[in-house]
Amino acid sequence: MNELIRTLTQTWGPTSYEQGIKDVITRELDGLQLEYRVDALGNLIYCLPAPGKPKLLLSAHMDQIGIIITHIDKDGFLRFGAVGGLDPYKVLGQRFVFANGTIGVAAVESKEHATLEHLTLDKLFLDIGAASRDEALQRVAIGDFAVYSGECTQIGNRVTSAALDDRIGCYVLIETVKAVTGKELNYELYGMFSVQEEIGIKGAKVGAWGVQPDLAIALDVTAWGDTPESYVLDISLGKGPAIKVKDAGMVATPVVRDLLIETARHRGIPFQLEVLQAGTTDAAAIQINGSGVPTGAISIPDRYVHSSSEMVDLGDVEGCISLVTSVLLK
Ligand SMILES: [Zn+2]
Missing domain, CATH: 3.40.630.10 (Zn peptidases)
Incomplete structure (x- = not known):
């Protein structure tokens, strides 16, 4: 590699x-x-x-490209917007990493929204493992940026990352x-x-x-x-x-x-x-x-x-x- x-x-x-x-x-x-x-x-x-x-x-x-945190709810889940061109279907299920190393998982509100036609960024949220807004605020703030966490691997003569x-x-x-x-x-x-x-x-x-x-x-x-x-x-x-x-x-x-x-x-x-x-x-x-x-x-x-x-x-x-x-x- x-x-x-x-x-x-x-x-x-x-x-x-x-x-x-x-x-x-x-x-x-x-x-x-x-x-x-x-x-x-x-x-x-x-x-x-x-x-x-x-x-x-x-x-x-x-x-x-990345995401920016727009809202944190009382249960500690984060809403986010796009920084650059972001397809919701590529975001769903992915991990994101913040500058301080905090990891979040992008999940969808319900399965009905997970189809290609209905999936929009505002139906997604980020789960950073926090149990409350206060706990989430110890790790992230409104306006914080995060990027895909996607490791770099060589497969044959190709590289994915x-x-x-x-x-x-x-x-x-x-x-x-x-x-x-x-x-x-x-x-x-x-x-x-x-x-x-x-x-x-x-x-x-x-x-x-x-x-x-x-x-x-x-x-x-x-x-x-x-x-x-x-x-x-x-x-x-x-x-x-x-x-x-x-x-x-x-x-x-x-x-x-x-x-x-x-x-x-x-x-x-x-x-x-x-x-x-x-x-x-x-x-x-x-x-x-x-x-x-x-x-x-x-x-x-x-x-x-x-x-x-x-x-x-x-x-x-x-x-x-x-x-x-x-x-x-x-
Ligand atoms: Zn480019």
């Missing part, structure tokens, strides 16, 4: 509470003695200078930075580990403004179309990183999309083309930043995204690192 992937996925970091992830990343890259800064919103931005070269911004978000969205993108960015440090670069590289993607791509918006890049590529996950009776999407696990053509938030700038396609072809890296009907990435915010930034994205196919057990293929992850590295190096 890749220990860095494990650490990245198992570190607690819902939207706006990305500090733990930042610590993992800075520790991992510490030995390279690179320049980095953290902006006022919390984006962690590494710079690998290449004077006179165009600025390339790579962005992977650190935050993961909570928070692969987008810690696997962070992993790709970390490994890319390692691979290109000290080499002659085609671009001045800005490696941004962004905040607050899951509630509306907020971190990337200000992070890109701070960098003012000449072009940008987001590194994130995408959905899948290769499980039984799944929705129609031309994406499979194990067929390589997906070069974005369009998602719900943007059309990838053709010049960046084509740069990625040509680089993949030239280096013999298998790839897929992504047309995603719902969801978007940091790329959508970066593209319309300042006076506009040519922007694309590379996506790692991720089954069961936004669940406690997402799944990616390690071959796709390696392909993604190779593709980004190839763009940067001669």
